[in-house]
Amino acid sequence: MKKTTLKKAEPYVWILPSIILMVGMIVVPVITVFQMSMSEISRAGVIKGYNNFENFRAIFKSATFWHTLQNTFVWTVVVVGLSTVLGFIIAMVLNQKFHGRKFVRAIVVFPWATSLIIQATIWKYIIDSQFGSLNVILKKLGIISQNINWTPSAAAYFAWECWIGIFVTIPFVTFCVLSGLQSIDDTYYEAAEIDGAGFWKKLTSITLPLLRPSLTVSTVLNIIYVFNSFPIIWTITKGDPADKTHTLATYIYKLSFFNGKAGQAAAVSVVGFVILCICAGIYMVLSLRAEKEEDK
Amino acid sequence: MKKILAMLLVLTMILSLGAISAFAADEVTLDVIISEYGSYTREWWDGVFIPKFEEANPDIKLNLEVVSWNDLDAVVNTRISTGQQPDILNFNAFADFVADDLLMPAEEYASEELQAKFFPDFWTANTMDGTIWALPILASARGLYYNKDILEAAGVEVPTTWAEVKDACAKIKEYDPNIIPWSLDISNDEGQAAFSYYTWNNGGGFIDADGNWALNSTENVEAMTFMKELIDAGYVWPEYATATRYPQQDAFAAGSVAMIIGPNNLYDIAADVNFGVASIPANEGKDPVNMGVCDLLVAFADEDAEEGRTEAISKFFDFFYDTDLYSEYMVYEGFLPVTADSAALLAENAEQFKKGGPDGGEGNSEYFANFNEVLASCEFYPTYKVEWSDVMVAVTAAEQQIAEGADIQETLDAAQAEIVG
Numbered sequence: 001m002k003k004t005t006l007k008k009a010e011p012y013v014w015i016l017p018s019i020i021l022m023v024g025m026i027v028v029p030v031i032t033v034f035q036m037s038m039s040e041i042s043r044a045g046v047i048k049g050y051n052n053f054e055n056f057r058a059i060f061k062s063a064t065f066w067h068t069l070q071n072t073f074v075w076t077v078v079v080v081g082l083s084t085v086l087g088f089i090i091a092m093v094l095n096q097k098f099h100g101r102k103f104v105r106a107i108v109v110f111p112w113a114t115s116l117i118i119q120a121t122i123w124k125y126i127i128d129s130q131f132g133s134l135n136v137i138l139k140k141l142g143i144i145s146q147n148i149n150w151t152p153s154a155a156a157y158f159a160w161e162c163w164i165g166i167f168v169t170i171p172f173v174t175f176c177v178l179s180g181l182q183s184i185d186d187t188y189y190e191a192a193e194i195d196g197a198g199f200w201k202k203l204t205s206i207t208l209p210l211l212r213p214s215l216t217v218s219t220v221l222n223i224i225y226v227f228n229s230f231p232i233i234w235t236i237t238k239g240d241p242a243d244k245t246h247t248l249a250t251y252i253y254k255l256s257f258f259n260g261k262a263g264q265a266a267a268v269s270v271v272g273f274v275i276l277c278i279c280a281g282i283y284m285v286l287s288l289r290a291e292k293e294e295d296k
Numbered sequence: 297m298k299k300i301l302a303m304l305l306v307l308t309m310i311l312s313l314g315a316i317s318a319f320a321a322d323e324v325t326l327d328v329i330i331s332e333y334g335s336y337t338r339e340w341w342d343g344v345f346i347p348k349f350e351e352a353n354p355d356i357k358l359n360l361e362v363v364s365w366n367d368l369d370a371v372v373n374t375r376i377s378t379g380q381q382p383d384i385l386n387f388n389a390f391a392d393f394v395a396d397d398l399l400m401p402a403e404e405y406a407s408e409e410l411q412a413k414f415f416p417d418f419w420t421a422n423t424m425d426g427t428i429w430a431l432p433i434l435a436s437a438r439g440l441y442y443n444k445d446i447l448e449a450a451g452v453e454v455p456t457t458w459a460e461v462k463d464a465c466a467k468i469k470e471y472d473p474n475i476i477p478w479s480l481d482i483s484n485d486e487g488q489a490a491f492s493y494y495t496w497n498n499g500g501g502f503i504d505a506d507g508n509w510a511l512n513s514t515e516n517v518e519a520m521t522f523m524k525e526l527i528d529a530g531y532v533w534p535e536y537a538t539a540t541r542y543p544q545q546d547a548f549a550a551g552s553v554a555m556i557i558g559p560n561n562l563y564d565i566a567a568d569v570n571f572g573v574a575s576i577p578a579n580e581g582k583d584p585v586n587m588g589v590c591d592l593l594v595a596f597a598d599e600d601a602e603e604g605r606t607e608a609i610s611k612f613f614d615f616f617y618d619t620d621l622y623s624e625y626m627v628y629e630g631f632l633p634v635t636a637d638s639a640a641l642l643a644e645n646a647e648q649f650k651k652g653g654p655d656g657g658e659g660n661s662e663y664f665a666n667f668n669e670v671l672a673s674c675e676f677y678p679t680y681k682v683e684w685s686d687v688m689v690a691v692t693a694a695e696q697q698i699a700e701g702a703d704i705q706e707t708l709d710a711a712q713a714e715i716v717g
Contacts, residue, residue, distance in 0.1 A: 043392040043685055045377030129534040130476070130547060146473050149534040154700060157538070238484055241537035242696040257370040258484060259689050260392070262377070 036266035043260030055267035072247040079165035087173025112171035120235035154244035180214030324608040327382040336652035391682040413635040430592040434631040436559040438587040465531035479556035480532035485540035487692025494519035496585040497578035512708035561630035588674025627659035
């Protein structure tokens, strides 16, 4: 009797440390954020007690919040979408046999291996109208005679930020797809060629279906990373001009640490949490359904 | 034998623990946060102040941290919300802390001798509800810095009015389109400063004559209209909403910006260009107003504090404002003193002290004499009002919205409504 109880308890004992860690690092902060989102918090950071849903009411009334939500959607879709398409194309190219393939593969990893802050700072200096290398190069080449302001509006800033997001995300997609491509047996293509299949036919009937698992993993992980991404936007614009280039992550930080509204920041966090939960839920339902189909 | 040894060991440990706690009871540790004023701030505090202070006060230990202005808000906020506020903080606002009952009144720790050292206006500037809550640490005076060579080459005089500013900018742009005629920073870093430069010089500002918030006054609308005209004409730094004044100051020092409103330490930064300093231009018929900035030191209240904490804080401040040491720090950072004795000493003999940095030269008495005078005529931010921190955020946001094309009157009305409710 005693032995079986011990045996039953053993696995739980082994996973106890990770459970404690997860509770401490994930569950407690999540509960704290929910509490904060319903509390009045002074600018200095003192919690003054519950104020019902006043923080939520304030953010739902704010035009900046809705604009930020829209930006977050655009940012996630554009960055994940385009980086997946471009990463896929680059992976297809890198899967061909050519001289210097290893060297090119190494170069593709560079943007991924560098920290996001460094990447973003470098891009900030590339597009700067005064000291930016883009203007300097164009001037030296004689293409322009005066400095060009590459960021004349909030939309232009945001477009650049999306491009930087895409640029740093491509390597991840490329390598996920590349590993998938390498696992596809050449005999499929050979058989298809004998049957007279062209490039598109092979792509849609062999490559894409067999790449589905790697593409799903890279897309889901990217959605989570990109949705929560902070460094690029914070380094380039801090959400400005006029709070028009925020995504939820930078908006939360600004509300809390610049505007002194920690309660509202927590409320925005809760909204972000709910959105990600819905995304994760959809993903789980889809992957469970896929598993069931496979079992059939 | 082993048992005896073990018992001896335990006994020694217990005794030494007792000794440590007895020793610790006599020692007070002060947690201090100092803001980073320049590249060498940390070196002065770690290399000069702390060793000298701890030698003179062996019973006080300093746990001093130098924090950049970029991170200061977040650090202070996190420390307070987790109940770990420092004993002494170097900051630019204090009213929120008073509203949350976090501070000690300055008279509790500033000795009478120290109080008498401050220029009276600086000493009483941090008053709320009749109590003084903070000590001034240092000041800076802002003025219009202009590149003499560029202005001369473009054939313009130093502008004193807004019309002259526009005229000068147009001519400079015509002379060399790659030179930026006018610097503008309405970024989150210091948007409130730009708001002051234009509104104060049109008879407006943050508050009205009765001391009430007046962000949407007619004068302010006119001032923001002027700022917008400069932006639309392409006279200003193109990344005005995201670039702080620091890269713009560097560009001025490199000769690619013609005019910039900046603090007195720009004097050293721009040493390589041929520049002059003038009053900030005002609208026609209005008196020019220069801007002063004065940062603060506050001491947080701590009900569970160890004995001797307040006394240690007093000693810290007495030591810091010592005429020679404080003067040395002012020369080191290039800021202006807020105590009368140091101001007098520096106006007479600043050469005995060294500026910060590996090749920092000696101080310049003329610089201190001139700027002390400018400082006396400066206007300062209404930091004593509890909404001040919110106002800084609101006016910066308003400026950026106006720059993006929002209606000026409506934007300022909204900012006013946000503050007053």
